[in-house]
Amino acid sequence: MFRTHTCGELRIVDVNGSVTLSGWVQRVRNLGGMTFVDLRDRYGITQLVFDDDADKSLNEEVHALGREYVVQVTGMVAERSSKNSKIPTGDIEVIVKSLKILNSADLPPFTIEDETDGGEELRMKYRYLDLRRTPMRKALEMRHKMALEVRQYMNDQNFLEVETPVLMKSTPEGARDFVVPSRMNPGQFYALPQSPQVFKQLLMVAGYDRYFQIVKCFRDEDLRADRQPEFTQIDCEMSFVDQEDILNTFEGLARHLFKSLRNVDIVGDFPRMPFADAMKFYGSDKPDIRFDMRFVDISSMTKGKGFKVFDDAEYVGAICAERCATYSRKELDQLTDFVKKPQVGATGLVYVKYNQDGSFKTSVDKFFSPDDFKEWAEMCGAKPGDLLLILAGARKQTLSALCDLRLEMGNRLGLRDNNKFAPLWVVDFPLLEWDDNSQRFYAMHHPFTSPKDEDMELLDRNPGEVRANAYDLVINGVEIGGGSIRIHNDGLQNKMFKVLGFTEEEAESQFGFLMNAFKYGAPPHGGVAFGFDRWVSLFAGVDSIREVIAFPKNNAGRDVMNDAPSYISKSQLDELMIEIKNK
RNA sequence: GGUCUGGUAGUUCAGUUGGUUAGAAUGUCGGCCUGUCACGCCGAAGGUCGCGGGUUCGAGUCCCGUCCAGACCGCCA
Numbered sequence: 228m229f230r231t232h233t234c235g236e237l238r239i240v241d242v243n244g245s246v247t248l249s250g251w252v253q254r255v256r257n258l259g260g261m262t263f264v265d266l267r268d269r270y271g272i273t274q275l276v277f278d279d280d281a282d283k284s285l286n287e288e289v290h291a292l293g294r295e296y297v298v299q300v301t302g303m304v305a306e307r308s309s310k311n312s313k314i315p316t317g318d319i320e321v322i323v324k325s326l327k328i329l330n331s332a333d334l335p336p337f338t339i340e341d342e343t344d345g346g347e348e349l350r351m352k353y354r355y356l357d358l359r360r361t362p363m364r365k366a367l368e369m370r371h372k373m374a375l376e377v378r379q380y381m382n383d384q385n386f387l388e389v390e391t392p393v394l395m396k397s398t399p400e401g402a403r404d405f406v407v408p409s410r411m412n413p414g415q416f417y418a419l420p421q422s423p424q425v426f427k428q429l430l431m432v433a434g435y436d437r438y439f440q441i442v443k444c445f446r447d448e449d450l451r452a453d454r455q456p457e458f459t460q461i462d463c464e465m466s467f468v469d470q471e472d473i474l475n476t477f478e479g480l481a482r483h484l485f486k487s488l489r490n491v492d493i494v495g496d497f498p499r500m501p502f503a504d505a506m507k508f509y510g511s512d513k514p515d516i517r518f519d520m521r522f523v524d525i526s527s528m529t530k531g532k533g534f535k536v537f538d539d540a541e542y543v544g545a546i547c548a549e550r551c552a553t554y555s556r557k558e559l560d561q562l563t564d565f566v567k568k569p570q571v572g573a574t575g576l577v578y579v580k581y582n583q584d585g586s587f588k589t590s591v592d593k594f595f596s597p598d599d600f601k602e603w604a605e606m607c608g609a610k611p612g613d614l615l616l617i618l619a620g621a622r623k624q625t626l627s628a629l630c631d632l633r634l635e636m637g638n639r640l641g642l643r644d645n646n647k648f649a650p651l652w653v654v655d656f657p658l659l660e661w662d663d664n665s666q667r668f669y670a671m672h673h674p675f676t677s678p679k680d681e682d683m684e685l686l687d688r689n690p691g692e693v694r695a696n697a698y699d700l701v702i703n704g705v706e707i708g709g710g711s712i713r714i715h716n717d718g719l720q721n722k723m724f725k726v727l728g729f730t731e732e733e734a735e736s737q738f739g740f741l742m743n744a745f746k747y748g749a750p751p752h753g754g755v756a757f758g759f760d761r762w763v764s765l766f767a768g769v770d771s772i773r774e775v776i777a778f779p780k781n782n783a784g785r786d787v788m789n790d791a792p793s794y795i796s797k798s799q800l801d802e803l804m805i806e807i808k809n810k
Numbered sequence: 811g812g813u814c815u816g817g818u819a820g821u822u823c824a825g826u827u828g829g830u831u832a833g834a835a836u837g838u839c840g841g842c843c844u845g846u847c848a849c850g851c852c853g854a855a856g857g858u859c860g861c862g863g864g865u866u867c868g869a870g871u872c873c874c875g876u877c878c879a880g881a882c883c884g885c886c887a
Contacts, residue, residue, distance in 0.1 A: 258850090259843035274847070294837095309845055317847085334838070337821060340848085344821050344836070348879055401887035421887085448886045569813055570882050660887090673887045727887095782880065 229299060235271025239318045241304045246321060248273060249299045249329065251359070252292050253339070262289050263320075266300070269364060274307070274320040275300055281322065288326050295332035295339065295356075301325045351787045354778055366775045370763045373488055374441055377461055380483045384476065386437040386463065391426035393419060393443070398737050400674060400727075402446040405456070413804040419445035422756055424673060425741050427464040428713055431752040432744045439463040441759060450782045452771040453705070453761055457780075461708070461762075464754035470696050470712055473753050474499075474652055477708075481650060481700065488766050491648055501655040502694075510544075510630030512656070515704025517649040518642035520546050520633050522626070523607045525617070534594035536575070540619035544629050545579075547607040548636050551614035552580040552588075559590075566618065566632055573628040579603060579615035634704065643703070645768040651701045655679075658695035659726065667728040672697045674723055674738075676711040677753075690726050700757065707762050710755030717745040 230249045237246065253265035253272055264275040277289045292298070302323040311317035337345025339359050350357040357363055378388065397404045397418035404418035420426075422444050430438045440462045447456060465473060478497050485491040498516070505514050508521040522544045529537040537543050554562075559578055566573035579600055580588040587600040607615055616636070618629045637643045658678050659668040668690055670676060678686055682693040696712035714720045720742060724734040734742070760772040773779040781787050800807065 254847080256846050256849055257843085258846060261844045261846085263846050263849085265847070272847095276845090279844075307845080309847085311847055313847080334820070338837075346822075346879085349821080351879095398887095402885085424887095446886065449884085451886085452881075454886070568882090572883090670887050676887090783878090787879090 233270035234266050234268040234273040235315065237273055237304055237316050237319050237321070239306060242306050242319060244304045245301070246304055247299065247301045248275075248321065249297070251332075251339075252294060252296045252298060254294070255289075255292050257290075264289070264292065266298070266321075267359075271316055272314055273316045274311075275302070275323050276305075276320050277323055277326075282324070285323065285326050288328065291328070293332060293334065295335055295359075296328055297330040297332065299327045299329055348787065351773075351779070351781060354788050358777065363774070366763070366767045366769065367777060369488065369767050370759075370775050373484060373759070373763055373766065376484055376487045377439075377441060377480070380480050381439045381463070384437065384479070386439040387435055388440055389430060389435065389438050391420070391423040391440065391442065395420050395426075396737075400670070400737075402448050405445045405447045408803040408805055410803055421446050422460060423462055424675065425738070427462060427754060428675065428741065428749075428752065429744055431464055431466045432747065432749045434466075434750075436466045437464075438754075450780065450784060452773070453764075455760070455772060455776065455779055456784050458772070459759040461757040461759050462754075463710075463756065464752060466750040466752040468712075468751070468753055470654075470698065470753065473710065473712070473755060474698060477700065477755055477757075478652075481702075484762070484766075485648065489648070493648065493650060497650045497652050497700075499652040499654050502653055502657065503655065505653050506626060509633070510626035510628075511704075512653055513699065513701040513704055513706045514651065514653075515634060515637065515643065515649070516651050517644065517647050517703055518637050518640075520548070520636065520642075522546060522629055522633070525603055525606055528599070528602055528606065529595075529619075532594050532599070534591055536577075537594075537619050540621075540625070542622040542625045543617060543619040544625060545603065545607050545615045545617045546629065546633050546636065547609045548614045548616060548640065549610075550612050551636075551640075552582055552612050554578075554580070554614055562616065562632070562635070565635055566628055571628050571631045572624055573618050573632075574620060576632075577617040577619070579617065581609050581611055581613050581615070583611050585611055647703075648765075649703055653699045653701055654697075655694045656697040656699070657691070658682075658693040658697075659690050661691055668726060670723075670727060671695065672709065672711050674727055675713045675720070675741075677714045677719070686722065686726065696753070698755075700755075702762075702765055705761055705765055706758070707765070708755055708757030710753065712751075712753035715745060715749040715751050717742045720745060 228247060231247045234248055234250045248266055250266040250268040253267040256263040260279045262277040264277070265272050266275050277285055279286070300321065300323045302321040304319050305322050307318060307320050335356050336353055337343050337349050337356070339356060341361050343350070343360060345357070358367070381388070394407060394417040397406060397416060402421050404421065406416040406418050409415045409417060423440065423442060427438050442460055442462050443457055444460050445457050448454070450456065463477070465476065481497070482493060485493055500514070502512055505512055508514070510522060523546070524542065525545050526540070526543040529543045531538065563576040565571060566576050577590050581604050582588060587597050589595070589600060603615060609615055616632060618625050618632065657671050658676060660671045662669050672695060676695045676697050679694045679696055685693045697709065698711070699709035700707045714723060721734065724738070760775055763775040764772045767775055769775065778786065778788065785791065
């Protein structure tokens, strides 16, 4: 027997018991006449004592111990003379009678501690060591528990988990597919699913009524801190529902997860914000509403006073930073540099300090009067002591830059507390997006999204104005998930394909099976998919989804631990009838 | 495809205008130490300054190229 207890479970009631523990050596503290060893496993840390007065026979073996050695010990549980309140086992220790080294260990390249000294690259290369650290273990435990609670809630709501294929058909719409060559069908390829979208709709046609799946999805696009080539979704679909039913059902899921994982009660209904308002007031389709600082369009009040930047601008927008009128020249310069970064893309920043005494100090004193500033301040709801930050230029770029500036100010002012949660439904998304390059409309969500009934007639004459029955769940400025009510009749679906520029043949070859299915009694249905990794990372309070994925890829899509992807042999290629082109 | 930041001891980093033998902390190793829990004290070892080229009397430092890592833009229905 390797152990009678784990390293996390012995307490004061176990004193005088004989126990056997196995684990990893976290740390050795040799005090000369006695030695303490912290023994670690997944469940915790237990202190071992080797006391010369009691028994010198183990001296040599203890001396040989190194970090991360795997050992087994037998001994007696004793109450500590000096207790450690920081760990659950801190009242006791094990006086060791026998010690067996099960395996020695090379010196790890970084310290296996909560605050490791290891950099990102090393941690990824030796991920199995990184995963020994408590923060990583806790993140994966959080992930496990979240999956469990999702299944619990969904089961209670009558949802059925159904597995859908991983090898499926490639479709050119949307993200780039990962493809898998088929040996038995030379020259043909499967695609890995970007989402099980069509399968879940077919399950609705099949009458399964409520489906969900915690499922891996794949997209062959460049990575980010919150984007991996393979990621996990909570994928859901329901029949005989309208948008309201879906929002309510999944608001319930969100509440259940907030409560069970973070013990947070969200008071009141989740707010809902039309996409158009989100863009107008926050410059983003995923606003962080933990703090207000809404944009105010002051274009009308800033023109015709001879300040060319404002006069030429399509849009002049302001945000009000409370109690920031005391900002120094240096701080304002930093903000100016921030908005001028290529990633933000503003050409400059205008500030208006509304001083405590009611006077104004601004970067545009030459062009405007104190009365002008007073008007702007009133419009922005600014009080003496506040600071207005103003960007101007083309509408789209300026809204986007102002969004970045708002979030930066939120960070500076400590308004983005990781332990505070502000969920939000963004609704009424546009159905279509015009793409200048290819001179055609693309589905903003996906081509199966239904237009709003009241906008249906616009579909022919002004498709860009049509709003969709589509919605996103946004928490703290993170897009946690999104979905839509689907089209369930083949006539409307055909029309959508037409608007999207598909020929009948293309629509038939790519989605014919779905259109065909719709002919056999498709119920009205809709659904949603949540980014499981993002949600876990939000609850775990970490910045990157890599921190909640056991074995993630790096930013070039590589697994630096096993060096995938890799070349395959000539014979493998031959079998697949594939030839590699020289660059 | 692009922009930016970084690569120096096992690790995390510092390194002045281009100038003597490249430093600190931590870890490691050795010694001392009987109540530590980030133990303490003393001592030691540890470097292809990512790689290649160039400028220079002289390059960790400047220039060019390249590789690697990270953040972001494009992309991600």
